[in-house]
Amino acid sequence: MHSIQQTHHNASYTLTNAIGSTQKHACTSSQVSEIIYDPQNPFTLHLLLPFLQQLGHQPRWQLWLSPERRLNRYWINSLGLPENKTIGLNSVSTESTVEMMEKALRSGNFSSVIAWLPAISPEIKEKLNQAAKEGDCYGFILQSLPMLQSSLLHNDMFGKSHWH
Template identity: 90%
Template sequence: MRSIQQTHHNASYALTNAIGNSQKHVYTASQVSEIVYDPQNPFTLHLLLPFLQQLGHQPRWQLWLSPERRLNRYWINSLGLPENKTIGLNAVSTENTIEMMEKALRSSNFSSVIAWLPAISPEIKERLNQAAKEGDCYGFILQSLPVLQRSLQHNDMFGISHWH
């Protein structure tokens, strides 16, 4: 059984190698990042790919929470991600996706959890960050630019009163 220190070391090692050893900044492991991308130009998502490939060398799984489509195994293989350690789940709602992401981050079973979500409140992001720290896991929230713009126009949907 793997110790927490070893898991933390593995995650820190993956982050250092993905970013490059020449960086002088201190990066903390186990955080959730929001990545806004333009669906017409998916190049932004490929910036995340080297990091996910490095995390794929860990013995833990990678979880993809997709809103409407199943994960394509051909696509996973073409990206160089480990098919045998990649799980894709369809998320029914934003609230459901946040719950699943939080539980997965906290579980220590995953090296990374990637979810498509609209803009989230700072309180929810803090909950996800805390779960990621507890599980020594990286979380990535992918936000399509048009979805982000719509959610900002309807900001009350993601207010504190909506989430428990």
């Protein structure tokens, strides 16, 4: 049991130092992180890798929620992640992905849940954070730069109606 707690501590330290945060308190109070990356330069995703490898030593599973492609076992092995403790599920919509992510985070069966999602509201992020705390799990929301840009334009976040 001590090694699991030590792994959890080391993984938290790795995440805090590897990914960082735009808000000082987010590292200690948030267990769900949004990671924006450029699909043409996937190096950003490799910043997450040491943390996922560390979590892979826990007896719990890692869940990947992917919008359109199956998880490639060769890719999982090449990253040094545990193939026998990694589950990949395809999701059909943003709503179903958020719902699956929340349930998985809350379950306590996973050390991490990784999902591709567009920009989410602060309310949804808070709901996911609460689920992650309940399940003692980390969540990572991967947002490709084009996905984030189209989501922002779709939600008209730059429109005058949103500025006060």
